[in-house]
Amino acid sequence: MDMIDAVDLFCGAGGLTAGLRNANVQVQAGYDNDSNCKFAYEHNNEATFNCKDVENVTGEELLKHYRPGRVKLLAGCAPCQPFSTYNQGRDTTTDKKWPLLNAFSRLIREVQPELVTMENVPDVTKHAVYDDFVANLREQGYEVWAQRVECVKYGLPQQRKRHVLLASKLGPIELIAPTHEGKYVTVKEIIGKLPPLGAGESDPNDDLHRAATLSPLNLKRIKHSVPGGTWKSWPPELIANCHRKASGSTYPSVYGRMRNDAPSPTMTTLCYGFGNGRFGHPEQHRAISLREAALLQSFPADYKFMEGKRISFKAIGRMIGNAVPVRLGEIIGLSIKAHVYLHTRAASVEHQES
Structure with a gap:
């Protein structure tokens, strides 16, 4: 009809x-x-x-x-x-x-x-x-x-x-x-078959499948992060100063990894950043890529957000996070x-x- x-x-x-x-x-x-x-x-x-x-x-x-x-x-x-x-x-x-x-x-x-x-x-x-x-x-x-x-x-x-x-x-x-x-679609079902990446790397066959870089400190942090866990399980020297304060203890999901066997958290305009929420990849030591974020927002795998090879994490992250x-x-x-x-x-x- x-x-x-x-x-x-x-x-x-x-x-x-x-x-x-x-x-x-x-x-x-x-x-x-x-x-x-x-x-x-x-x-x-x-x-x-x-x-x-x-x-x-x-x-x-x-x-x-x-x-x-x-x-x-x-x-x-x-x-x-x-x-x-x-x-x-x-x-x-x-x-x-x-x-x-x-x-x-x-x-x-x-x-x-x-x-x-x-x-x-x-x-x-x-x-x-x-x-x-x-x-x-x-x-x-x-x-x-x-x-x-x-x-x-x-x-x-x-x-x-x-x-x-x-x-x-x-x-x-x-x-x-x-x-x-009762039969929710999981993170692994959606992004589990994409080519693996390191922090700062991109897929030569898909410009959108690229991950933001990580500082040496954040690379250490993500290596100590477990899927579904929080920064509270890190070694004390890795915990950010703001989280040592009483006011910071109410933000347990930042610097977190997603779980493979569950749906992802809500995608935001900053979903490509490890420190912005539970946006760490379940297995790889990096934040999710822009393509992974788009897939979790149910965009088709070939959806293009920018013309040519010009990629802006900020601009595309905003498009993905703001989308219905x-x-x-x-x-x-x-x-x-x-x-x-x-x-x-x-x-x-x-x-x-x-």
């Missing part, structure tokens, strides 16, 4: 778009103000990248992407930094990203799509701007489903928890049932397709009976 056209706001490198397209939802265009994402978005997806701040986009502009007679889906994942637990206790009311959810809400009102989806960090629900977003949807006649989703239950090899919202004017809507309840996991995008797409099929079929039956 191919009857849904979508536009992806805050599209980044195309994780949500790729997932929706896997589910045969035809994404026509993406919008994002990060020009670094243009190549990745357009090279891997048959959709147009528009480098533009969503606050400056109009509903009239978006309507041009939808074909006549198609069900319209407006999708978006507004930048989550203001809603992150890392910002709790900090005044974020002046953060320029706060108005972006309001911009999304304005575009929904102007476009009036039959379907809307939004993905964000779970703590987005603690903020008034989110409550206003949901209230505006309901005022416009949308049925709304919104819950915290454990991505491992849907086949993502990562302990990522996200808030997913689905809204429809066709009738009640919900996410499909978990596909991997492709698998989650696919689950959202499958849920929307099932919903549209159910309600269009019901409408067809009702029409025939009348």
